[in-house]
Amino acid sequence: MYHPRLKGDPYEAGKNYAEILYKNGFRFPQVTEEQLNYGKLSIPILTEFDADIVKEIQGFADGCHASFEEVSSFLLSIGVFGQSSQCSIFAAFNGSEVIIGRNYDMLFSLKNITESSLVCLKDKNKYLGHSDCFIGKVDGINEHGLFVGITAVPHEGKKPGLNFYFACKKILENCCNVEEGMEVLKRFPSSVANNYLLADPSGSMVVVEVTPTSFQVRLPNSNYIHCTNHHMGAAIVENWNWSKSIERFQTLDRVLAENVHIMELSIAQSIMSDTKGHVCLNVREHQFGTLFSVVANLNTLELTRAEGQPNKAKYRTDQRMIDAILKEKKQNIIR
Known part of the structure; x- marks a missing residue:
């Protein structure tokens, strides 16, 4: 289990964490066309819901050398496609x-x-x-x-x-x-x-x-x-x-x-x-x-x-x- 500490404004927090992960070998997973298409429909909803989360995602994308569309589409599609947690x-x-x-x-x-x-x-x-x-x-x-x-x-x-x-x-x-x-x-x-x-x-x-x-x-x-x-x-x-x-x-x-x-x-x-x-x-x-x-x-x-x-x-x-x-x-x- 990772134990990160995130601070600063949302963009800084996302970017700093992604940079740490990237230096330790993390590479953003491949995003499917289905996920990207779903992301295109859902990103405007996310932007209206919480602009700060959008800034954090952009920071994370920049820190791990991925695109905003890839990161946001991957996150938004969890639970919609694939296995769900049972708690x-x-x-x-x-x-x-x-x-x-x-x-x-x-x-x-x-x-x-x-x-x-x-x-x-x-x-x-x-x-x-x-x-x-x-x-x-x-x-x-x-x-x-x-x-x-x-x-x-x-x-x-x-x-x-x-x-x-x-x-x-x-x-x-x-x-x-x-x-x-x-x-x-x-x-x-x-x-x-x-x-x-x-x-x-x-x-x-x-x-x-x-x-x-x-x-x-x-x-x-x-x-x-x-x-x-x-x-x-x-x-x-x-x-x-x-x-x-x-x-x-x-x-x-x-x-x-x-x-x-x-x-x-x-x-x-x-x-x-x-x-x-x-x-x-x-x-x-x-x-x-x-x-x-x-x-x-x-x-x-x-x-x-x-x-x-x-x-x-x-x-x-x-x-x-x-x-x-x-x-x-x-x-x-x-x-």
């Missing part, structure tokens, strides 16, 4: 603090390109975010304790628009609480279907079920909420449950109900490490499973991460965002 996420309010757990499940072959980034862009929220791609995030926690994480859900058809990477990034950089994050998703032109779990230190938490044509909010049950890879009440698509989405959801529902009032980081880590209920996923015939696991306290910003399957890999504390916040506070006092 498990929960948030639980124990009466005083909110604890989140998140397992990211994908092809084992992608493990070495996963990232945990400290992002401190100019005039944006500081945050720790995770991804399997160089721009955009699949989850993260910002300096206000706002968490957002996604799980993929099947849908039919291909519609120009934006995928989850851009929604999570927008929310982490610009929002302070669940309500503000929901406002972003209400106007988000999604090209794919996802569950977005949002939670903040106040105890507010929701799952927003998004498709290219719909937006539905699911509220917590008894101070906890969770999601896997289906929308509640929707028919399960044939052959979709190979990733044990229903079993994982049921396991989380049971253990959260039993532990919500005593929830703490160690209990959350144990929940996300469970293999019997498939929360820690390992589907050998598909070479697919949990690539990393994140457990965090949204009130204290303490974040622990297992880089690998959490039943085997040790959870380690990531102090980078807390250190960045403290450093800025000291600098402000000196001024």
Whole structure:
């Protein structure tokens, strides 16, 4: 797993990171004609949604000697063409603090390109975010304790628009609480279907079920909420449950109900490490499973991460965002 630190304005951040990758042998992957054609239809939507992300993509393209069209088309087409991630996420309010757990499940072959980034862009929220791609995030926690994480859900058809990477990034950089994050998703032109779990230190938490044509909010049950890879009440698509989405959801529902009032980081880590209920996923015939696991306290910003399957890999504390916040506070006092 890479651990980049991004700072400066969006263009500088993208360019500097790409230059580091390029010096270490990274070459931008070949983009198909289908992806480029899809990108042409979706780039104007991206530009209208967030001009700063466009600047970051341009910086990344310049830094790795690729074209803006190649980089943006590649990013925009993820989830539209090809394999989607299969993940498990929960948030639980124990009466005083909110604890989140998140397992990211994908092809084992992608493990070495996963990232945990400290992002401190100019005039944006500081945050720790995770991804399997160089721009955009699949989850993260910002300096206000706002968490957002996604799980993929099947849908039919291909519609120009934006995928989850851009929604999570927008929310982490610009929002302070669940309500503000929901406002972003209400106007988000999604090209794919996802569950977005949002939670903040106040105890507010929701799952927003998004498709290219719909937006539905699911509220917590008894101070906890969770999601896997289906929308509640929707028919399960044939052959979709190979990733044990229903079993994982049921396991989380049971253990959260039993532990919500005593929830703490160690209990959350144990929940996300469970293999019997498939929360820690390992589907050998598909070479697919949990690539990393994140457990965090949204009130204290303490974040622990297992880089690998959490039943085997040790959870380690990531102090980078807390250190960045403290450093800025000291600098402000000196001024």
